[in-house]
Amino acid sequence: MxxxxxxxxxxxxxxxxxxxxxxxxxxxxxxxxxxxxxxxxxxxxxxxxxxxxxxxxxxxxxxxxxxxxxxxxxxxxNRSPLDLHVGDRTIQGDFLEDFVSRAVSLISASASATTSAQFERVCALLGDEKRNVYLIGGRISDAIALYVSRHLRQVRSGVFHLPADPEIWPEYLLRMRPKDVLFLVDFRRYQRNLSELARRAKEESGLQIVVLTDKWMSPTANHANEVFATPIESGTVWDSYAGAMVLMEAMLTRIAETNWDKTRKRIEAWDSLRFDHGARDDDQ
Amino acid sequence: MxxxxxxxxxxxxxxxxxxxxxxxxxxxxxxxxxxxxxxxxxxxxxxxxxxxxxxxxxxxxxxxxxxxxxxxxxxxxNRSPLDLHVGDRTIQGDFLEDFVSRAVSLISASASATTSAQFERVCALLGDEKRNVYLIGGRISDAIALYVSRHLRQVRSGVFHLPADPEIWPEYLLRMRPKDVLFLVDFRRYQRNLSELARRAKEESGLQIVVLTDKWMSPTANHANEVFATPIESGTVWDSYAGAMVLMEAMLTRIAETNWDKTRKRIEAWDSLRFDHGARDDDQ
DNA sequence: TTGACTATGAAAAAATAATATCAAAGCTTA
DNA sequence: TAAGCTTTGATATTATTTTTTCATAGTCAA
The missing domain is CATH 1.10.10.10 (Winged helix-like DNA-binding domain superfamily/Winged helix DNA-binding domain)
Known part of the structure; x- marks a missing residue:
């Protein structure tokens, strides 16, 4: 056995x-x-x-x-290296295996729902250090926004993750400049206050808006310059953000690799400043 | 040679x-x-x-x-397709497509690194409403912890996402009871204060600790009752948490489906209480 | 044929690895 | 909370494996 x-x-x-x-x-x-x-x-x-x-x-x-x-x-x-993998499969309980295969198709689908031209445009936008970047997501999808912002902050300055409380948003709205970028993550059940935020930000400062959403298209997308639409239907009780997550990782990788020299230096500097007991910095 | x-x-x-x-x-x-x-x-x-x-x-x-x-x-x-990529930094051909295929192998690998028995045990633990659940992650991986906690809160009560600031942790430590669960997400570059937290929590309340980490095994894992170890090497400048993410989604789905009746009622009640202008609640 | 050299394996020694023992710590249950 | 059971790793012991030593056998040149 x-x-x-x-x-x-x-x-x-x-x-x-x-x-x-x-x-x-x-x-x-x-x-x-x-x-x-x-x-x-x-x-x-x-x-x-x-x-x-x-x-x-x-x-x-x-x-x-x-x-x-x-x-x-x-x-x-050894006869066929695949045997090992096939072996892997049968051992998994059905549930996990099944879930993974669904996730895999979602991920492939979300990649093919994005053209490489668009992908490159957004990477360039978010990688451009002359533009400040503001990020926020919905109740659950804010986890993705957080993930993106934490990475992005390792690559460049001028990254701001907006707090959940709308009361504080005006403070950020006032700071936004036309060249800046607002990055919104909003999956269904869309939040009205996010599209409100998008509308006002656009009106008041005319900045670039990038939205990561699902194929039903968050109302936020109406104000957007760029929209990443990823499939999220997992066929289970929850939507799956795996496709969106991988797309974001691809984007972050692209940005970091494009500016690798700068990124490396920044990470090194960052490390040397780290409080070694590891107090994690707050996203302001 | x-x-x-x-x-x-x-x-x-x-x-x-x-x-x-x-x-x-x-x-x-x-x-x-x-x-x-x-x-x-x-x-x-x-x-x-x-x-x-x-x-x-x-x-x-x-x-x-x-x-x-x-x-x-x-x-x-016997390298998997993923490993074959490692080393060639510059991705030729279609960047996105290539990245996606790496992510897919990571995801399959993280599923096969988890036994279904373990998976079920952790699901049962986190789904058990008699246990409070405390979650926290590292600087970047906290996004995953956040994602899990937001979902979990839709399914059950007694979910607490610890704030980043260690000064406030004692408040939570004092609340922890032996039956409770501490869920830690810690990928490399491990944070010392997280394993410190795990140690103290274990010492003072003897609760169950579940750790989501990578194969190098965060020091946190020493205090853990259950360890999910997922591969994260993407062969690029950043590690990829896609495998971990999908594993978590599978887990959350499993938990929600197991308690589906309760979950449905909870979500309905939740929805009716939602401030429709969409102020997002803070994870305390 | 002899002598100088190399190649070889038996045996001993050394190094390394694996297991048994046992005390302490942890967990359970009454 | 205490008693009893289980789990665990430090230490000691044993087993195994590898390398060294060394004597012998083989080879080749003079």
């Missing part, structure tokens, strides 16, 4: 340490198990005895026997 | 015994070299010292070093 399967079979009867080991073994399967018992213990912050007991529990004679099995598995599956 | 290549390079300068070894190694490459030195000696009718000398001659530190190299070669040759 595959080691992998034994892990799965036993996984309900594992102790905390054993679960840690199980996780580590699966994450870099099957190579993690080819380390010496000491190295593996160190990497997983457990101890050799625990590992020894664990593999016994899995039904092997000992650690070396366990390793021989792993090697044998590799050898067997 | 590949072991194979080293063998070929040296093949003209080999003694009789060494040629025998060379043949045996190539005949069942690379697995023959994964035997113990004694077994290999027996199979090739040579002796351990000869083999030891031979691998030294090939340029390795010793037999174990030689084996490590072989394992690394196998690992390389």
């Amino acid at each position: 595959q080691v992998r399967q034994r892990l799965e079979n036993l996984s309900s009867a594992l102790t905390a340490t054993e679960r840690k080991l199980c996780t580590a073994l699966l994450l870099d399967y099957p190579y993690a198990g080819l380390d010496t018992i000491q190295d593996l213990a160190k990497k997983t912050s457990t101890s050799p005895p625990s590992i020894s007991r664990f593999v016994t529990k899995l039904g092997f004679q000992g650690y070396q026997d366990f390793q021989r099995h792993l090697i044998e598995e590799i050898r067997q599956s | 590949q072991v194979r290549q080293r063998l070929e390079n040296l093949s003209s300068a080999l003694t009789a015994t060494e040629r025998k070894l060379c043949t045996a190694l190539l005949l069942d490459y690379p697995y023959a070299g994964l035997d113990t030195i004694q077994d290999l000696a027996k199979k090739t009718s040579t002796s351990p010292p000869s083999i030891s000398r031979f691998v030294t001659k090939l340029g390795f530190q010793g037999y174990q070093d030689f084996q490590r190299h072989l394992i690394e070669e196998i690992r390389q040759s």
